[in-house]
Amino acid sequence: MRIALAALALCLAAPAALRAQDEVPFVVTPDSVTLAMLQLAQVGPQDFVLDLGSGDGRIVILAARRFGARGLGVEIVPELVERSRRNAAQAGVAERATFVEQDLFKTDLSPASVITMYLLQEVNLQLRPALLALQPGTRIVSHDWDLGDWRPDRSLTVDAPDKPVGRDKRSQLHLWVVPVRADGAWCGTGANHGARLRLVQKYQVFDATLAAGSTAQLLAGRIDGPRLRGAGGFEATVNGAQLRITQAGDAPAALFGAEFERCVG
Numbered sequence: 001m002r003i004a005l006a007a008l009a010l011c012l013a014a015p016a017a018l019r020a021q022d023e024v025p026f027v028v029t030p031d032s033v034t035l036a037m038l039q040l041a042q043v044g045p046q047d048f049v050l051d052l053g054s055g056d057g058r059i060v061i062l063a064a065r066r067f068g069a070r071g072l073g074v075e076i077v078p079e080l081v082e083r084s085r086r087n088a089a090q091a092g093v094a095e096r097a098t099f100v101e102q103d104l105f106k107t108d109l110s111p112a113s114v115i116t117m118y119l120l121q122e123v124n125l126q127l128r129p130a131l132l133a134l135q136p137g138t139r140i141v142s143h144d145w146d147l148g149d150w151r152p153d154r155s156l157t158v159d160a161p162d163k164p165v166g167r168d169k170r171s172q173l174h175l176w177v178v179p180v181r182a183d184g185a186w187c188g189t190g191a192n193h194g195a196r197l198r199l200v201q202k203y204q205v206f207d208a209t210l211a212a213g214s215t216a217q218l219l220a221g222r223i224d225g226p227r228l229r230g231a232g233g234f235e236a237t238v239n240g241a242q243l244r245i246t247q248a249g250d251a252p253a254a255l256f257g258a259e260f261e262r263c264v265g
């Protein structure tokens, strides 16, 4: 019975999901906006840029040509994939800018250090869980559409006189840096055995209580990739199941360098 209900739920959900994917039309990002997107993400030669719904390939090609990055464009329309490959060859970057005919929802996002998107709001929202699960520090840039209540780390408006859609000929660009998952309880190790850090996280914003000895301190701040930065100069880095205080700030100076591991309570 339970399996039958689950199957029915999937059947009912499928048409909505399919429509959202199929309804993203091919509209180019103007060249000046493409450049601004890559600059916002600070793309460089060490980056792997993944453009989800890559159209004629312009974002990945510019990332390779201008910034020396490698990249992959994922596009569902075969003619656009062919056109992208021709464009990459003409630009002399066919080895570093590659294209695949593929559904972006069936794409492994994990090799990317930068993800670019010019899709639609509902598609962005469907992608959000997969984006949040990426390696901390991965940058995501979206043209015009945001990610709902996962607020961007930075947004800007750029003039887009060549924009083929819209009346005001301007584009909104949004940047997110994937935050490390730090919420929960952390227990001090070694000399700091007994110290406790309890952290509540919403996307890249956190509130925390740091208790050590007879002192307890409230901390609030932001998460930038693997780093936590709190008001009062507190800083910590999360690496897998370990957290290390790299600046005590207003917390007791003895906690500088203190290491914590995940624990219960």
Ligand SMILES: C[S@@+](CC[C@H](N)C(=O)[O-])C[C@H]1O[C@@H](n2cnc3c(N)ncnc32)[C@H](O)[C@@H]1O
Binding pocket: 021, 022, 023, 024, 025, 026, 027, 028, 029, 051, 052, 053, 054, 055, 056, 057, 058, 059, 074, 075, 076, 077, 080, 102, 103, 104, 105, 117, 118, 119, 143
């Ligand atoms: C608005 S265009 C953006 C093109 C390019 N990224 C740019 O900024 O110039 C969106 C592209 O996504 C493609 N697309 C739509 N649904 C897709 C899907 N499920 N998987 C892969 N590509 C898709 C469309 O064919 C279209 O080329």
